[in-house]
Amino acid sequence: MDFFSTVGLNHYLIISAILFGLGLFAVVTRKNAIVVLMGVELILNAANINFLAFSKYNGGMEGVMFSLFVIVLAAAEAAIALAIIINIYKTFNTVDVSSIDSMKE
Amino acid sequence: MQELGKAEHSSIRVTPQGENRVIVEKDLSSEEMILNMGPQHPSTHGVLRLECKTDGEVVIEAEPYLGYLHRCFEKHAEMVDYPGIVPFVDRMDYLASMNNDFAYCIAVEKLLDIEIPRRVEFMRVIVSEINRIASHLVAIGTYAIDLGAFTPFLFCFRDREHMLNLLEWTSGARMLYNYILIGGVAYDFPKDFAHRTLEFVKYFRPKALELQKLLTENEIFVKRTKGVGMMPADVAINYGWSGPMLRGSGVEWDLRRVDGYSVYPELDFKVCVPDGKFSDIGDSLSRHVVRALEIEESLNIIEQCLDKMPEEEGFDPRSAIPKRIRPKAGEVYGRAENPRGELGFYIISDGKSTKPLRCKARSSCFVNLSAMKELSLGQLIPDLVAIIGSIDIVLGEVDR
Amino acid sequence: MGESQESVSRSQEVEAALALWEIVHAAFPDAVSALDENPFMPFFEVLQTERWREIALFLRDDPKLRCNYMACLSGVDYPEEGKLGIVCNLESVGVHAHKIAVKVYCDREDGVIPSVARVWKTADWHEREAFDMYGMTFSGHPDLRRILCPEDWTGYPLRKDYVVQESYHGIKVPN
Amino acid sequence: MDQTLSDFGTVFVFLLLGIIFVVGGYLTARLLRPSRPNPEKLAIYECGEEAVGSAWVKFNIRFYVVALIFIIFDVEVVFLFPWATVFKQLGEFALIEALVFAGILVIGLVYAWVKGDLDWVRPTPNIPKMPVLEEDESQVVS
Amino acid sequence: MSTSLNVWSDALSEFSLFGLPVGLVIVAALPLVFIALYALTYGVYGERKISAFMQDRLGPMEVGKWGILQTLADILKLLQKEDIVNKSADKFLFVIGPGILFVGSFLAFAVLPFGPAFIGADLNVGLFYAIGIVALEVVGILAAGWGSNNKWALYGAIRSVAQIVSYEIPAAIAILCGVMMAGTLSMQQFTILQQGEYGFLHFFLFQNPIAWIPFLIYFIASLAETNRAPFDIPEAESELVAGYFTEYSGMKFAVIFLAEYASMFMVSAIISIVFLGGWNSPFPNIGPLLLNDWTTGPVWGAFWIIMKGFFFIFIQMWLRWTLPRLRVDQLMHVCWKVLTPFAFVAFVLTAIWEIYVK
Amino acid sequence: MSEYFRDIGNSVTSILTGMGITLRHFFNAVKRKGDAGIDEENYFNQVDGLVTLQYPREAIPTPEIGRYRLYNEIDDCIGCGQCVRACPIDCIMMETIKVTKDDLAVCGKTSGGQQKKFWVPVFDIDVAQCMTCGICSAVCPTECLYHTQVSDFSEFRRENMIYHFGNLTKLEAEAKRKKLEEEKKAAPAPKPKPAPKAAPAKNATT
Amino acid sequence: MTNTTYTVIFYLFAAVTVFSAAFVVFSRNIIYSAFSLLFTFFGVAALYVFLSADFIAVTQIMVYVGGILVLLLFGVMFTNKIMMTDLKTDVLNILPGIVLLLSITGGLIYTFVARAEWFTSTVQLQGSVVEKIGFETMSRYVLPFEMVSILLLLALIGAAFLARFDKPGKTNDK
Amino acid sequence: MGLLDAKISNHNVLVTSVDNVLNWARLSSLWPMGFGLACCAIEMMATNASNYDLERFGIFPRSSPRQSDLMIVAGTVTMKMAERVIRLYEQMPEPRYVLSMGSCSNCGGPYWKHGYHVLKGVDRIIPVDVYVPGCPPRPEALIGGLMKVQELIRMEQIGISRVEALKKLEEKNVDPGQLIEDARKGAMAS
Ligand code: SF4
Ligand code: SF4
Ligand code: SF4
Secondary structure: OHHHHOOOHHHHHHHHHHHHHHHHHHHHHHOOOHHHHHHHHHHHHHHHHHHHHOOOOOOHHHHHHHHHHHHHHHHHHHHHHHHHHHHHHHHHHHHHHHHHHHHHO | OOOOOOOOOOEEEEOOOEEEEEEEOOOOOOOEEEEEEEOOOOOOOOOOOEEEEEEEEEEEEEEOOOOOOOOHHHHHHHHHHHHHHHHHHHHOOOOOOOHHHHHHHHHHHHHOOOOOOOOHHHHHHHHHHHHHHHHHHHEEEEEEEHOOOOOHHHHHHHHHHOOOOOHHHHHOOOOOOOOOEEEEEEEOOOHHHHHHHHHHHHHHHHHHHHHHHHHHHOHHHHHHHOOOOOHHHHHHHOOOOOHEEEEEEEOOHHHHHOOOOOOHOOOOOOOOOOOOOOOOOOHHHHHHHHHHHHHHHHHHHHHHHHHOOOOOOOOOOOOOOOOOOOOOOOEEEEEEEEOOOEEEEEEOOOOOOOOOOOEEEEEEHHHHHOOOOOHOOOOEHHHHHHHHHOOOHHHEEEHO | OOHHHHHHHHHHHHHHHHHHHHHHHHHOOEEEOOOOOOOOOEEEEEHHHHHHHHHHHHHHHHOOOOOEEEEEEEEEEEEEOEEEEEEEEEEEEOOOEEEEEEEEEOOOOOOOEOOOOOOOHHHHHHHHHHHHHHOOOOOOOOOOOOOOOOOOOOOOOOOOOOOOOOOEEEEOOOO | HHHHHHHHHHHHHHHHHHHHHHHHHHHHHHHHHHOOOOOOOOOOOOOOOOOOOOOOOOOOOOHHHHHHHHHHHHHOOOOOOHHHHHHHOOOHHHHHHHHHHHHHHHHHHHHHHHOEEEEEOOOOOOOOOOOOOOOHHHOOOO | OOOHHHHHHHHHHHOOEOOOOOOHHHHHHHHHHHHHHHHHHHHHHHHHHHHHHOOOOOOOOOOOOOHHOEEEEHHHHHHHOOOOOOOOHHHHHHHHHHHHHHHHHHHHHHHOOOOOOEOOEEEEEEEHHHHHHHHHHOOOHHHHHHOOOOOHHHHHHHHHHHHHHHHHHHHHHHHHHHHHHHOOOOHHHHHHHOOOOOHHHOOHHOHHHHHHHHHHHHHHHHHHHOOOOOOOOOHOOOOOOHHHHHHOOHHHHHHHHHHHHHHHHHHHHHHHHHHHOOOOOOOOOEEEEOOOHHHHOHHHHHHHHHHHHHHHHHHHHHHOOOOOOOHHHHHHHHHHHHHHHHHHHHHHHHHHHHHOOO | HHHHHHHHHHHHHHHHHHHHHHHHHHOOOOEEEOOOOOOOHHHHHHHOOOOOOOOOOOOOOOOOOOOEEEEOOOOHHHOOHHHHHHHHOOOOEEEEEEHHHHHHHOOOOOOOEEEOOEEEEEEEOOOOOOOOOOOHHHHHOOEEEEOOOOOOOEEEEOOEEEOOOOOOHHHHHHHHHHHHHHHHHHOOOOOOOOOOOOOOOOOOOO | OOHHHHHHHHHHHHHHHHHHHHHHHHHHOHHHHHHHHHHHHHHHHHHHHHOOOOHHHHHHHHHHHHHHHHHHOOOHHHHOOOOHOOOHHHHEEEEEHHHHHHHHHHHHHHHHHHHOOOOOOOOOOOOOOHHHHHHHHOOOOOHHHHHHHHHHHHHHHHHHHOOOOOOOOOOOOO | OOOOOOOOOOOOOHHHHHHHHHHHHHHHOOOEEOOOOOOOOHHHHHHHHOOHHHHHOOOOOEEOOOHHEEEEEEEEEEEEEEEHHHHHHHHHOOOOOOEHHHHHHOOHHHOOOOOEEEOOOOHHHHOOEEEOOOOOHHHHHHHHHHHHHHHHHOOOOOOOOOOHHHHHHHHHHOOOHHHHHHHHHHHHHH
């Protein structure tokens, strides 16, 4: 069982794929905007794992730099998204994405 | 209803019922939380309970609930004879028993129309001024705790201990003295008392200065209290505030000066009011400052009294105490300046019994505290604590 | 200093109260009684209870009276007359130097007195206390609840015929 | 295995040990302590009163603005740390770059400052007013 | 110079029994023991004694000679106390909250160099890690406060988080200034850079006049991060009863307690490593008096860093027993409008100093 | 702007002042306050430094007139009941039995030389209730009821706080009562005459 | 420590990551989701360590746990009635969701593992990346570096603008 | 079920020494709940303050009942307050102790007779371990009372109820008359 005993690129890719899928699942199914946001964060994390994994096994710095920028983006995104969510909440008194959809004039 | 109308404020809307309510960011639907502060809470000075409606840190409304220490003073006063009331009076404002007794005795003596020996008057003034300092020290110390400074509190209590010792030496008890009796005092001063008291005054002055440096002048303290809990003078009068609270709002009103009871007219003392430079007039800081200044004045009064007090060998302080206290029918309202304000006793005597028909205590804290509800609107919780502290309530007197 | 000066000031007090009373009497000739020139606490009575609030307002706002400070409001029980009453000690702080007491009565059962809580905010809690202890109602009071005793307390403790309840919430009350 | 990894291995051991410590502490305590629950005891403490409502309400938003501003600066600091380790080797260029970087963010700080986002909004407290009776408002003086 | 010692420590960390890294565990366990001991002795007992002396009283006296066993008794007692989890609390969060809190503050100790040879893990990102791991504490506090379902606890937790989070900015920028001076993030490197025969003159604080600004900023911010007075509003006794641990009793409370004292030591250690030379002896060699050499060594190293940490803790206590507490809005004012701008100024000045002056 | 810097400056200076004060106290801790009572000459000479009094080990003396636990010197009590009447809270319970003429000598005199006319079989003071107001001791004509300086006397049981000072046992009290009855029956004359010395009937409970 | 140990630890963290992520997604209680996110982030950080990106790992903790998670938690506390988590609304898309989850994950794994022939260099990333990042930001990535600052500035202004709740009529003290 | 809940019938040396250590820890770190009701509370504060300094015994007040071991009922308990006192008592974790300080909480004290709103003794609602008399008790008296509590704790054993411990203690104790004797002596001496 070589696959299990030595950790390689593929392991990371699998984890990242699972994380990505879970994140996507949250985005698609959950109605609570905040959970959706969590899903997005999971997706971004999955992407980061990929970046770093490739970077590691290629010996380059690109992936590392990219993941850094992704984190920045994630932070900015979280800030803005939550501000928007709060604003939506203020207006509609709900964070349910689908009902927000139906409530807009 | 022919009820009151308008008060404008940027964040305050007055509903037709005259209920002030702060509208804080009402478009932001954070929920109101009902928060019970007290009866067991470190900053409610005993068993006051404030039911606060809060929105985040902002107190939208705080409703004081009293009565957790309602000890039925007025009932006891109707059931116990005149001298027997004194211990109960002691227990009302337990931080300033001497002053309480003083007020009560003034009321009853008015009713009895008896003359008090001059030396007794001086003795009374001395002990009640000592007690006033002790009481103010507790006020200042607990205020410091409320604002998070623990050390000044202990310093206050340390110095208070000397006063308790002095008073215990004269009266036999540490806190609840039953010393000032109707028509006299219980014991003559012990030998050396004057001397020791002067020593105390000498000892205490630098300590008061140190306290001032440590607490009152501390920038954090100032920032925490300045402009917090503003009370304009006219409203303060309307609320019936008295004592340091009223003076903190800039009204020069001191019963020791206004009524001039006992030997106070002979003494030279200032009525302390804030000057508006260090604090905004009417805020918590000025109330604190007034207390601190009053400590100074009380020290002066003590010195003067000790100077002027007639010395008499073998003086019997109980000589003027009537054997049987049964006042003629009538009613009286007697009052004195307590550390917390005007303490008045409204006594009705039916002329027949040795017990009063009615003895109502007008307690200063009760009245001062009644402004709490209005003062608390739109404060942050820490400010609320600062305001309660600055009112300096003693629940025993509030609830009686 | 003792007697001499005190009696002087006392008589001054009464004189000031007399002057004060005259003004009130002129304004409300039927509603107020004569001044009781008692040297300890000069007072007059309000004969028409329902006008008490008006009188109170007059006392507070008339430029000659300006009794802006209510020192005390005490409820009293007069079992013989079958009445309850309140006694208000009024004073003018910082404007004039006079003080006076006013008495208002109501029936013992279901008595009503107009509330002056909107005239002097002091009266707010004092009236609540009087209600708590004696059971008279103050009409127009913003928030008339028991203040010292618990909400579900039975009886009005300071009435002369008060009997202590046996138990409160399962706790024995009398000794 | 490279050095970094083994160093982090130590951190992992710390993590385990910390967890063991806490869990061990809990367990020891469980071994010793009495447990006599009753409804009163399990009620929420609220200064001796019965708690009214849950604490889990929507909390006021003000704290949120703080976290929001924080996250931006947090990220900025993250960028500056690697820079700080090498800037002396790179010299002036790096200095200017970083100053520009920081400068732009300071603009943000200034913006937030000027706009009052950094103020902890304190509603103006109520200053008590004289009671006013409707029928004779005009009489109110002083 | 410390190579031989490194060998010693390497040997220790490499030591393993049946494939288990026993040596490492020992390395990791030592700080744990240290935290426990320090919290028991200096942290609590010392604080009580120091506060007592500042307040003209005696402090613990009766439990053991001069009350020395006081904190031991406290912990033993807390062990015996019933553990109440209130009915409406969120049991899970309530239980793990203190755990996260403690693990968070304990993890930071992994990178703390106690001596030239004794360090858990000399990470290349050590310093960054040490300030980043605080994030775990934040979550722990939130879990504890939220899980209690107690209003005071929630207030305390939210205040605490807002405060820690805000003060992380000035703190991080101040540390950044230190990093700029050293050019490394490894704590061990930091310390070695401040080594020298002139003792304290090699410390960054005395090498660079500008270092005083970030030094003070970090110290103030660290007070806030550990909820110490005058920034103790999250556990403000007179306002919030006991803050986020209002509902905790027994052992959980003890764990929170330990975590607090651990992070108190941690920030003090960080400040002494970044600005005051960590385990280096502050004594200079003066001519034949080789004070510096005499006071250098593995044991001395641990001694110095602990002493420096204790010194800062002493100042923390001193401040605590002197000052009143700030209000929330003032707290934010201090953070965003005083410390952060000054931190930026310090950042610019340090950069310029390092490039042009040095 | 200037206000901004002034605030910072003020804060720093006032904080430093405060710290100076606490530090001074810290170093002052090498000194300890002594345990002189307030009535001693050097009381205020010894107040620097730590003020803690380690109570069970050391104590400052309670002043002589200190009013703490009530004590009745029952031998001196004439059973006049003044204290009972004066006490505002009725925490003294007393029963008296009039002394029969022949017992007057047995009953004896107070230390002040006053003839006792009552047996006091029950003289209970509920010190758990007493508020140490001192009214009772002030009215006591023989000064046999007084407050001692003892203040530390806590108990595990509430009943132990009712102090019995009565000097007769139940049986004796019963006997005396009977004797009184008999005497009343024998001589219904209401005026008690000063009795001649009677035979010394022994009672040992004093 | 041996390689095996590391492998075990790797699997441990991988499991923590995946399970907590699943918990985030499937949990009905949003506050649990948020707290479980902590473990996900932590696990991911540990994986970063395995990928030799120590700096990124710590950044992950600092930004994700200390920042984003706190933001999320605050967001949850500010907007949700926790006691009234509505279960039904969630179920609406659950079938397509699960299908999507399985297909995408499966597809990805299939592509990653079976199909793609990833080129792996013999030189793997080793040691610490801090300084490398420092150099990279100052050389190849200067422009993105500066852009980041502008991005952050905009984010700050935007978020602050959006989150500015004080309406006219409210005054700040001072 | 923890050890402190266990019912152990025969005490061997080990149990006894464990007992002693645990009891020692408990009695050395009695944290009272900061809970003042009336005048007595001021004396309690004075006892906590510098001059008497309860911290010497490891006693320092906590404001939350969850972290306290001892409830000092200092002052008058009124009817309105009684339920709160019960609740606060209940919210303290076991093992917990109650010290009734002052006449009022002992039995209603001065308000015993006419106090319609005063609870006549806090032992009507919660079990009291030690009564401290006085109105207010001197700080010395409070310290004495606290030491009585410590004595009580010292007598406790695993599996032995507090009532039994109290009994044992009383067997050891001098009889109540002794105290009066002491008072007498004290009075004589002065
Ligand atoms: S001291 Fe006061 S309360 Fe005590 S017995 Fe005497 S009169 Fe009664
Ligand atoms: S007043 Fe004195 S003599 Fe009279 S009964 Fe009381 S104690 Fe005895
Ligand atoms: S026992 Fe005395 S001092 Fe204590 S609360 Fe009651 S009345 Fe006050």
